[in-house]
Amino acid sequence: MDASSRNSCLSPLDYKTEKYVLTKNRKIGVLHRLLHFGIICYIIGWVFCTKKGYQEIDSDPQFSVITKLKGASITQNLRGLQGKLWDVADFVKPSQGEDIFFLVTNFIATLGQVLNTCPESPLILDGRCSKHLDCAAGEPVENGNGIKTGKCVRLNNTYSTCEIFAWCPVESGLLHRKPLLSEAVHFTLFIKNTICFSKFNFSRTNTLDTSNETYFKSCRYDPVLNPYCPVFKIEEIINATGHSFEDIAYLGGVVAADIEWKCDLDQPAFECTPHYSFRLQDKNNNFRIASYYWDKERNEYRDLLKLYGIRFDISVTGEARRFGIIPTAVSLGTGCAFFGAATFLCDLILLYLDEKAVLYRDWKYEVVRPPKASPESTTACDHNPGSINTE
Numbered sequence: 001m002d003a004s005s006r007n008s009c010l011s012p013l014d015y016k017t018e019k020y021v022l023t024k025n026r027k028i029g030v031l032h033r034l035l036h037f038g039i040i041c042y043i044i045g046w047v048f049c050t051k052k053g054y055q056e057i058d059s060d061p062q063f064s065v066i067t068k069l070k071g072a073s074i075t076q077n078l079r080g081l082q083g084k085l086w087d088v089a090d091f092v093k094p095s096q097g098e099d100i101f102f103l104v105t106n107f108i109a110t111l112g113q114v115l116n117t118c119p120e121s122p123l124i125l126d127g128r129c130s131k132h133l134d135c136a137a138g139e140p141v142e143n144g145n146g147i148k149t150g151k152c153v154r155l156n157n158t159y160s161t162c163e164i165f166a167w168c169p170v171e172s173g174l175l176h177r178k179p180l181l182s183e184a185v186h187f188t189l190f191i192k193n194t195i196c197f198s199k200f201n202f203s204r205t206n207t208l209d210t211s212n213e214t215y216f217k218s219c220r221y222d223p224v225l226n227p228y229c230p231v232f233k234i235e236e237i238i239n240a241t242g243h244s245f246e247d248i249a250y251l252g253g254v255v256a257a258d259i260e261w262k263c264d265l266d267q268p269a270f271e272c273t274p275h276y277s278f279r280l281q282d283k284n285n286n287f288r289i290a291s292y293y294w295d296k297e298r299n300e301y302r303d304l305l306k307l308y309g310i311r312f313d314i315s316v317t318g319e320a321r322r323f324g325i326i327p328t329a330v331s332l333g334t335g336c337a338f339f340g341a342a343t344f345l346c347d348l349i350l351l352y353l354d355e356k357a358v359l360y361r362d363w364k365y366e367v368v369r370p371p372k373a374s375p376e377s378t379t380a381c382d383h384n385p386g387s388i389n390t391e
Contacts, residue, residue, distance in 0.1 A: 021363050028350050035342035043335040053331035055266070056324035058199035063316040065099040065259075071187030071234075075180050080111040086181060093289070093307070099314040102287075103187070103234070105249035106179040106308040110171045113290075113302050118168035120144055122159040135162035145170040171304060179249040179308075184234055189312070190216060191230045193274065195261050197320040202265060206230050206274045227273045238310075241280040252285035252308040261318035272320075285311050 047053040073086045091104040120127030126142035129135050129152040137150030146166025153163045164170075196203040208215065208228035219229035238245045241255060248255075256279050263272035286308045294300055351361050 019366070021360075023350065023360060023363075025350060025354065025356075025360075028346050028354070031349070032342065032346045035345070036339065039335060039338045039342060042338075043331070047331050047335070052264075052321055054323055054328040055264075055321035056199070056327055057319060057321055058197045059319045061195050061197050061261070061316075061318040061320070063193060063195040063318070065314050065316060066192040067098065067101060067312075067314065068190040068192075069101070069103065069187055070190070071184060073181045073183035081109055091181060091184065091309070100311065102285075102307070102309050102311045103184060104307045104309040105181050105184050105252065106175065107181075108171060108173065108175060108306040110169065110304040110306075113167040113169065113304055114299065115165075116168040117149055117163055117165050118170060119153045119155055120146070120161040120164045120166075121170050121173060122155060122161055123173045124161075127161045127164070129160050129162050167302060167304065171306060175250070175308075179246070181309075182246075182249060184249065184309075185238075185245045187234045189232050189234060189237065191232070191257070191259070191314060193230070193259050193316055195316060195318050197263070197318070200265055200320055200322055202263070202269075202320060204261070204263070204269070204272050206259070221276070223273075223275075230274075230276075232276075234310075237278050240278040243280055248280070248283065248310055250308070251283060252310060253280055254282040254285055254311045254313065255279070256281050257312055257314045259314065259316045261316070261320075263318070263320040265320055265322040281313070285309065 069088060069092050071088075071091075073091070075081050075084045075086065086104070093102040093104065120141055121144070122128060124141055124144040127144050132150060132152050135148045135150055135152050137148060139148045140146070141148060141162065141164060144164065146164035149163045149165055151163040152160050154160045192205070192207055194203065194205045206228060207230060216229065216231055219226050219231055221227075221229050221232055235245055237255065237257070238248060243253075258277045258279075260275045260277070261272065262275070265272075286306060288304060288306050290302045290304045292300060292302045351357050351364065354360065
């Protein structure tokens with residue numbers, strides 16, 4: 001085997017490297033360095049310092065919420081309910097402890113209702129009539145309180161309504177000028193929240209770990225002085241939404257309370273504290289409840305309450321971060337790719353847009369033409385040690 005055949009067989013083992021051409025083009029050189037400087041600033045400033053691209057992330061925590069509302073109020077100058085004390089069992093629906101609850105601030109009371117026949121409320125459009133034919137017997141009143149009996153009853157000089165079989169007297173639908181439970185503005189809300197980031201086996205609670213039983217009865221939340229005292233005045237919560245308590249308490253509303261955890265686990269654990277925010281989602285919120293009782297003659301009665309108030313929806317979100325080898329390597333690899341892209345961009349400008357692009361292309365690309373093969377020559381693959389030369 002001659003030298004050329006031996007080199008051809010060993011060519012797959014050759015190492016090939018790029019050929020670099022140094023060009024004295026200051027404009028492209030400055031652009032290249034500026035791109036490198038920008039990439040370095042992006043990697044260090046944005047990827048690592050701002051976005052913390054060297055950290056692993058757990059954004060799907062497990063959490064629990066427990067709420068307690070404290071306060072009491074007395075209704076005054078209200079027939080049938082004068083001097084009634086309203087405590088936690090009365091003005092919080094459903095019972096305490098849920099992440100969604102309703103705080104009663106106003107109501108319409110219809111007391112002593114009994115199953116009987118009575119005129120429908122004139123506020124119900126389908127209940128109004130001018131003759132008996134307008135009140136088909138057995139037909140329910142649309143959005144009303146009962147079943148029509150077939151009679152049209154004169155209420156006053158303005159309205160006539162259908163007689164219905166219902167709980168009588170029907171609800172009046174008239175609200176007092178001011179919220180009946182306006183004392184709720186001074187109530188306090190305690191929100192206990194525990195969050196767990198299972199990926200890092202890390203958990204925190206938003207309450208101070210203390211043996212002082214009176215601490216949470218006297219403290220109030222402050223993001224600087226008392227970050228671990230989650231006790232808020234209702235007035236402060238409503239003000240944080242940009243509205244006043246009087247605006248919402250009359251017809252009710254829905255307030256969203258968001259608890260957000262942003263935890264950097266490369267820092268001390270005590271720096272992992274929640275951030276609270278409140279916003280008004282809707283206005284005019286109400287529902288009805290009834291309590292039933294019987295007199296000595298076993299006649300059934302009920303007291304109907306149409307409750308207006310503020311519904312609190314508490315949601316918890318969180319994100320924990322910790323240093324990780326994989327995200328660090330990915331961020332550095334992305335930065336290296338940007339360096340290659342900067343070089344590629346400068347090559348395009350130099351070889352195709354510069355005024356001396358043709359000259360640069362001639363120096364960068366070297367055309368090597370293989371020698372013409374003679375008819376008698378054979379390749380290494382055609383070489384057979386056992387062949388016989390007949391020439």
